[in-house]
Amino acid sequence: MAQTEEKLEFFPPIADVVDKTDAGDEEDISARPLEEIESLCMQCGEQGVTRMMLTSIPFFREVIVMSFRCEHCGHSNNEIQSAGKIRPEGTMYTVKVLNRGDLDRQLIRSEACTINIPEFQLVLPPSRGHFTTVEGLLRDIVADLSVQQPLRRIQDETAYAKIRGIIDGLMEIIDDDKEEGEEGQDKPEKRDLSKEDSVTRAITITLDDPSGNSFLEFVGSMSDLKWNMRTYERSLEQNRQLGLAPPAEDNEENVADEAEQQSGGMNEEVFEFPGVCSRCSRPLVTRMKKVSIPYFKDTIIMSTNCDDCGYRDNEIKSGTAISELGKRITLKVEDRDDLSRDILKSDTSGLSIPEIDLDLHPGTLGGRFTTLIRKTTDWFL
The missing domain is CATH 2.20.25.420 (ZPR1, zinc finger domain)
Structure with a gap:
């Protein structure tokens, strides 16, 4: 309590x-x-x-x-x-303005709210929070659009005419006469209209607020036929705009860090597995490391060395998914520098040298990461 x-x-x-406020004494500040x-x-x-x-x-x-x-x-x-928390879901309010009583509906717009009036193809992007009525919102729109009209009339007459049409349409809805002295017309007396009178043009006002902190008043109860509210789940981009999710750059860095942690830090660590030499049957160690080859992708290199008989072997495996398309690479060897080029052959790759009628089928010698001259020597050994 x-x-x-x-x-x-x-x-x-x-x-x-x-x-x-109305009944308070002006002298009693407290x-x-x-x-x-x-x-x-x-x-x-x-x-x-x-x-x-x-x-x-x-x-x-x-x-x-x-x-x-x-x-x-x-x-x-x-x-x-x-003064409350951001709601777990976004909200969208829609109201049909059919008579003058609808212009008195209270409207609360948060700084994350977007307002749409489709009849005028008018979309108001998120701005500062505002507490007003539907009529007050329309008056603010008219005031904002009218500020640059004299300049538009000189610089861009087409834009001036389009915006003039929106202003005139909104002024008819709120039953405001044209401003005094504009286009040589005087301001006539306003008519006395009741709240039950229909507006000159029915419009639809939609408030789309991902934070859920906007509000559009209903009349009587939530079963108001001209009023509708629905909630929706926010997207990742909307959560970022509200500060509920990290920016895209930070998120990518976090995902990369998590992937590296999940892989056990393979980019920095060398793993060792005990085995048996295929030549002398002595115990040996196979080492494995994940590396990133420039202009290519992540790969896993495995190296086996036997200290007893000197047997050596290395093999390479892809560390990522299989590409959607195959690849054919052709190299013209013209000098000795070309023999020092790095070569990466997967275990599904074939290779041919037409000048010496050499043709290696896919799977031959497995995957290799070496230089061209060392690779050629291995084929003839």
């Missing part, structure tokens, strides 16, 4: 916060539900005021609402941040 009461004290419902902090204005460099409010949204969760205003230059800004 003590923990519940403390939680309600720090995050009271937003309706209680509003009532307390009774205010807001925290005020002096902050630097990034526009003019003077000191402004940031107000913070801890509250809970009905049917959602606890949030922190922040608002900044500078009295010197008039710059203002507001932002919302989730």
Whole structure:
């Protein structure tokens, strides 16, 4: 009980916060539900005021609402941040805006949320968190798109016309008349419309949030026919964007380290196996090491030396999967330097020297990693 009461004290419902703000005495600073902090204005460099409010949204969760205003230059800004944990699944909200009552739905957008309005082919990428209504969202879109319109009209008339169409369409939905003085028209009086009146153009608003910290209000209950919510499992890339998974570069390094650890550190270690010499039948040691051949792939080299009779043998095996395609390599030997070239022959490789009518079938002499002159000597010994 003590923990519940403390939680309600720090995050009271937003309706209680509003009532307390309206009924509060301006002189009683301690009774205010807001925290005020002096902050630097990034526009003019003077000191402004940031107000913070801890509250809970009905049917959602606890949030922190922040608002900044500078009295010197008039710059203002507001932002919302989730006070809870990132959900284990992403969420996608969809609402159909059919009448003016739908414009009053509360909307919470986190900094990881993408908003899509398909009727206008409009996609808003992730931005700062925002607590507003559907109408407030549309007004913000109109304000953002209108900023560069005079410049677009001069530089790119095609883009200006397309964006002008989006602005006019959104202004019709929120029933805003054209701005005063634009294109020589005065601003007529607004009509008084009820919430049951249909909007001039129905639209669909979709909130796609991998963090699950966005929200779009339903009316009545979750069976609202114009409202839908579904959850989905985040992809690896979305987890990386949220900081829940390491970046791709780090992940590749970790996978390589794990593979090296699982292989027992074969790249650095030489393994020894006891055996018997095929010539003198004395005990000997076969050594094995994994190496990476430049411009090729990982291979396993096995070497056998008998200290009693001097017998030597080495063999090479591929350390990776079989390639999808076969390979044919041709070398023209013209001088003695060519005889020093390294040669890697697998146990499935054949070899031919047409000048001396030499043809070795696949499997002959097994796999070898040596030089060309030493290899040629082995064939005739």
